[in-house]
Amino acid sequence: MHIVQAIFKSPPFAGFGESSPTVCNLYSITKSQTAIIEYTRAMRDSTGNLPPMPGIFPDYKAPVVANRGGIRELCMMRWGMPSSSKAQLDAATKRADKLRVKGKEVDFKELLRMEPDSGVTNIRNTSSRHWKRWLGVENRCLVPSANSTRPKVAISGLPWTKRAPWRSSPASGRPGPL
Numbered sequence: 001m002h003i004v005q006a007i008f009k010s011p012p013f014a015g016f017g018e019s020s021p022t023v024c025n026l027y028s029i030t031k032s033q034t035a036i037i038e039y040t041r042a043m044r045d046s047t048g049n050l051p052p053m054p055g056i057f058p059d060y061k062a063p064v065v066a067n068r069g070g071i072r073e074l075c076m077m078r079w080g081m082p083s084s085s086k087a088q089l090d091a092a093t094k095r096a097d098k099l100r101v102k103g104k105e106v107d108f109k110e111l112l113r114m115e116p117d118s119g120v121t122n123i124r125n126t127s128s129r130h131w132k133r134w135l136g137v138e139n140r141c142l143v144p145s146a147n148s149t150r151p152k153v154a155i156s157g158l159p160w161t162k163r164a165p166w167r168s169s170p171a172s173g174r175p176g177p178l
Helices: 033-040 085-101 108-114
Strands: 002-007 027-029 053-056 061-068 071-078 140-145 147-151 165-169 174-177
Touching: 027 140, 027 147, 033 061, 033 071, 033 140, 053 061, 085 108
Parallel strands: none
Antiparallel strands: 002 140, 027 053, 061 071, 061 140, 147 165, 165 174
């Protein structure tokens, strides 16, 4: 089993673990609930019946081990963090500009309030004021993982979405294509 320490927004993702893996936007859990509890020494389990999860994507709920009231608990959390105010403002501005081009009136304050937050799964700038409130120990959790998948970077010149997926599996110790 592979454990990644992560920050979830109650619960994404800034992650590092025993093998210093980089977890991207797809991972899986194949170990049993009992194995996860034994490995992490969780004292409480609030997940219910936990089946193997071959594909966990951003915004999905996933099992993690978190410190809840001083007790290590296996629980479900949504994968992701809220977007920064700047990201929300930029998205609303882009939407407003598109509406203005079509000749429509825009109530920007209302548009900003209604802007959906797609969230963030990779926190790269931990010195940002936006992320500081979630970087404390009380917001960290352990993420059990069998492997993670990321686009294969070796294919140059292709857009990010067209790259071939690449799976990293700590169990075998070597990466390989899907």
